[in-house]
Amino acid sequence: MRNIFGWVLLVVVGFFCSISAMAQNIDNFSQNVEREKSNRQSILDDSTKLVYDASTIQYTTLKDVKFDQKRWYSIDTTLQRVRLWGTREANDYLVQNLGNPGTAVRPIYFVMPDQIGKNSGFQNYDLYFNDHNSIKYYDTKSPVTSIDLVLGSQTRSILDVGFTRNVNPRWNVGLKFTHYSIDKILDRAGKNDFNVLNYQLQFFTNYTSQNNKYKALFNFTRFDHKVFEQGGIINEDSLFYLNEQAPVYLTQAQSQDMRFNYHLYHQYELANGFTAYHEADILSQTNTFSDDDWTVDSLFIKYKYPPIFDERMTNELSRFNSVSNEVGLKGNWKNWYVLAYFRRRDTFFETKYISGLQSRGENYLGGYMRLDLDSLSNVELKAEFNQFGDHILYGKYTHKLFDVSYNRTQFAVPYLYEDYLSNHHSWSNNFRANQADQIKGAIKLSLWNNNLRLKPHFTFTNVFDFVYLDENGNPQQSGAPAQMISPGFDLKLRFFKYLNFETSIIYSVVTGGSRDIFRIPDLYTNTRFYFANNIFGGKINFQGGLDLHYTSEYYAYDYDPTTQQFILQNNQLVENFPVLDAYISFTISTLTAYIKATNILQSQGEGYFVTPYYTGPKTGIDIGFRWYFFD
Structure with missing residues (x-):
């Protein structure tokens, strides 16, 4: 594994060097001399030497280009979230995982799907996969290299290395490499006793023609x-679970999610304000689970999931493939933006023990409209349908003082839940499509010269015909609707100039005939208290403070590793433990660093469970840094 990692780093570094050398030799390729002179002049210092920093790099996204938002963003050099590297804290504790970064993860609250067609059903590693919607497309005035490194307690680390540069003012290329190396927090034999290993490589490029009529975005991941x-702790009632040597159900098992994704978006302006576009996407996903010796992990098959034939x-x-092609027309007229499209999407699914290939061809018609009332207010409408009745109807009104939206969605049942045969599960189902309605609203208040910001919000979700996995890990469909009602508020307060207090609180109630299949906590809180200031004559940006999270106890979903799915359970309550972290962080020039003491309340008390039979991280020290190089 180390040899593979070394070769990958060698290839990445070699590519960076070759791109940089190539770009240096083809600077004369640019025909826009005046623009280049203007750009260079804007970043000259008093000694007429070129100065590059975070202000000379910007990025956009596929969504901004496709929907003509014309937005460019600065790279993040702030201290606000740099220390939030773990899966749960990076997502504001709104997700459930198996305790360790990189493990299977699901949202705690119901999320309306963007994709209404067929998918594989293997979605619990989606959060770690950078799909085409999350790719950043850059415009730089110099080559830029970024390094993000986390050295977490208990030998857990994450490395992100990125490189991007403009070949000329209209063409940018870049690479990003991500590596997770996460040791176990339970039943750990020693250093390099891995729980998670992840390698992700991305290539991305964007191009604009000289007359600005043609634009293209491409990425490969x-x-x-x-x-x-690990299957969870064998005896969760024992004090032994406080120790990292706690016995677990699985010691020989491993899962793997392998994906390849190609995505192309390009457009051509036919006339002023009238553009045609084409978008193509190819995804290949392979999921495996293996345990080579059930005599060692015999308790798992005895008490959890007995084998069927071996x-x-x-x-x-299991293998899943999808091929999608979308063509559309879009136009701008004054403050109106309209888009209409047709998409063909073909999906294919196969498993080891079922002969033949399952497939479905989907034809979509859709449209999007946006009316920009002013710089802070707009109306958005979206509709999408396919021939199977799956659809999205979405509307949102955004105002500087409030937001309100409605989403009506019918979405297909994943392949996995319909026909599946393995050594531990067997089923064949013919379910109706899932359906959901969601209403969201928020009021945005700003007082005391923006030192107090209050945002009360409300979410109402109605779900029916929902397909889920029962206590045995078998798919079922709800026979009655369920309603989730979640009011809450976000508060941000700055006082004494440098002190900040921020908190988010959500209270939830689940009602309806199928309320038992939706497991969400009654109370969620996430709070920060910190000091922030520029010190030493403004040369160092400093921030230090406390992060506190608390979720009330609830019967969270259990996890079935044989199918990589979260399932219902009624045996163990989880959470109900305050997680308190203390940190300091600072930025000097292009270097940002932090040190964080995690879960400091546990050092003198018991541990806690984030998922049944899976404990949360213990007390430890995390160190991390982010470094940009602008040459």
Whole structure:
């Protein structure tokens, strides 16, 4: 594995060097001399030497280009979230995982799907996969290299290395490499006893023609995510679970999610304000689960998921492929923006023990409209349908003082939940499509010269015909609707100039005939208290403070590693433990660094569970830094 990692780094570094050398030799390719002179002049210092920093790099996204938002963003050099590297804290504790970064993860609150067509059903590693909607497309005035490194307690680390540069003022290329190396927090034999290994490589490029009529965005992502499954603690009532040597169900098992994704978006302006576009996407996903010796992990098959046809070992394999092509027309007229499109999407799914290929061809018609009332207010409408009745109807009104939206969605049942045969599960189902309605609203208040910001918000979700996995890990469909009502508020307060207090609180109630299948906590809180200031004559940007999270106890979903799915359970309450972190962070020039003491309340008390039979991280010290190089 180390040899593979070394070769990958060698290839990445070699590519960076070759791109940089090539770009240096083809600077004369640019025909826009006046623009280049203007750009260079704007970044000259008093000694007429070129100065590059964070202000000379900006990025946009596919969504901004496709929907003509014409937005460019500065790279993040702030201290606000740099220390939030773990899966749960990076997502404001709004997700459930298995305790460790890189493990299977799901949202705590119901999320309306963007994709209404067929998918594989293997979605619990989606959060770690950088799909085309999350790719950043840059415009730089110099080559830019970024390094993000986290050295977490208990030998857990994450490395992000990125490189981007403009070949000329209209063409940018870049690479990003991500590596997770996460040791176990339970039943750990020692250093390099891995729980998660992840390698992800991205290539991205964007191009604009000289007359600005043609634009193209392309990216490729290779994602290899391997998890050494543990199955949870065998005896959760024992004090032994406080120790990292706590016995677990699985010691020989591993899961893998491998993906390849190609995405192209390009457009051509036919006339002033009238543009045609084409968008193509190819995704290949392979999921495996294996345990080569059930005699060692015998308690798992005895008490959890007995084997159906092989008592010695399990080797499961599923493959999913999708090919999508979308063509559309879009136009701007004054403060109106309108888009209409047709999309063809073909999906294919196969498993090891079912002969034949499952497939479905989907034809979509859709449209989007936006009316910009002013710089802070707009109206958005979206509709999408396919021939199977799946659809999205979405509307949102945004005002400087409030937001309100409505989303009505019918979405297809994943392949996994329909026909599946493995060594531990077997089913064949013919379910109706899932359906959901969601209303969201928020009021945005700003007082005391923006030193007090209050945002009360409300979410109402109605779900029916929902397909879920029961206590045995088998798919079922709800026979009655369920309603989730979640009022809450966000508060940000600055006082004494440098002190800041921020908190988010959500209270939730679930009602309806199918309320038991939606497991969300009654109370969620996430709070920060910190000091922030520029010190030493403004040369150092400093921030230090406390992060506190608390979720009330609830019967969270259990996890079935054989299918990589979260399932219902009624045996163990989780959470109900305040997680308190203390940190200091600072920025000097292009270097940002931090040190964080995690879960400091546990050092003198018991641990806690984030998922049934899976504990949260223990007390430890995390160190991290982010460094930009602008040459």
